[in-house]
Amino acid sequence: MRRRIYEMIEKGEQEDKISLYYDRFMIFCIIASVLPLCVKNSTNPVFYRIDRITVFIFIIDYLLRWGTADFKLKGEKPFLRYPFTFFAVVDLIAILSSLTPLYSTLKAVRILRLPKCMKPLKILRYSKGFHLMMQVIHKEKDNLFTIGLLAVGYILLSALILFQVEPDTFASFLDAVYWATITLTTVGYGDICPATSIGKIIAIVTSFVGIAVFALPTGIITAGYLAELKPKHKR
Template sequence: MYHKLKHRVYQILEGGDDSGLIGKCVNVFIIVLILTNVAAIILETEAGIYDVYAGYFQAFEVFSVAVFSIEYLLRVWVCTEYAEYSRPVLGRLRYMTSLMALIDLLAIIPFYLPMFIPVNLRVLRLLRIFRVFRLLKLARYTDAVDTIIRVINERKAELSITLFVGAILLIISSTLVYYAEFEAQPDKFSSIIATMWWSIITLLTVGYGDVYPITPVGRFFGALTAVFGIAMFALPAGLISSGFMEELNRQKAAKTVVICPHCGKNLTHPPEKAGAEAPVIIVKQADERSKR
């Protein structure tokens, strides 16, 4: 009875095809609760709204934390249903240190900390900022976020190289512009570290205009930095977009079942990867002999 109950709770929280109507309703409820929490965080910053409905905001916060706390405890309880967390103690400890479990914890911990640790108003505001991590809980309930994570993992080597090259360009451009502009603008280019602000906004093609070179040599280096910044912006964008196309094509192929029109055999390889509701494609080959 205990194991059946735990497995059923696991199915409901996962929200798969075997979770039934209850599982789908629970997942929709959690998604709506996350979105309304984000909306509440935004609306609370409007003094005119918060002063009028402060009691409702506080009650909604207590209700949300209660739901998220129950969800977190249940997930820790049923995590042993996963093969990698099957050990009762060590498995749960491993699960509690996983990324999604830490996000779930960050979504509720700011509410409980002031109850046990005395904090001042500034620290309390900082803790309230962490409530925005509730938005990251959507990663568990949306395939889009899962697709983004897979694409980034597949392209992490190329993206790491891009970041490394960007860091080199940042240091080189900051150093060159600092020595070119220090004497002309010692207040704005006071050090290489201070010049990095200009290099970052130039490499990222933002260009706020509050700091800019005025000497001919500084402008020359600034132009080169801007050109390299466009290239640096296009490179990771191209990597990620190509990764998205490959992932979407892979998902589409995995959901397609190819059926032979002659024998009715499943030609999908491997056939077990095709979903139960996958579209069926019947391969048609014209028989020229039969036409004659």
């Protein structure tokens, strides 16, 4: 019977109706538990009740998963090791944050449960478009990694230079990195921007060169995507 419960909770195979319904119910609970985070004053009685109900469900889910841990974790002492797996820790913190009266930022831990919702959505993975996209990203991951490294290096260098030239503009080095990232991604909030002439010249050069560096990923993804599409066309 423990095997049956495990299959129900974990497997999520297409044919297994009960498992499917369980997955859907848990997604609903996770989203319901995240919803109160979207409102400022979560002292609302409706949200309070949702909180009570979902925390009760999550406790049962937690205990069921713990009780069937030997099916999931191969190796020795699965029941001892389970509480230290990533999702078990997240679940425990999320449950405790709901039980304690202190409404702290700890509740944000619940967001980490959201990836769980992705699992039953793995049907998405079978969609042709998404599959192809993942293949391209996988194939070009070396290039994308190199560009990522280049971009990070460029951001740090720009931040360092402007931080030296205009120390008064930035409260800390983090601010300089923040400025460089926001500039080079062309977001450009404008909450921190160069005030002196030298700083402006550096900003001009930085943003001009930056486009080239940040335009590369698009090109590579397009090229990779096209290279992937070609052979299928020819066959």
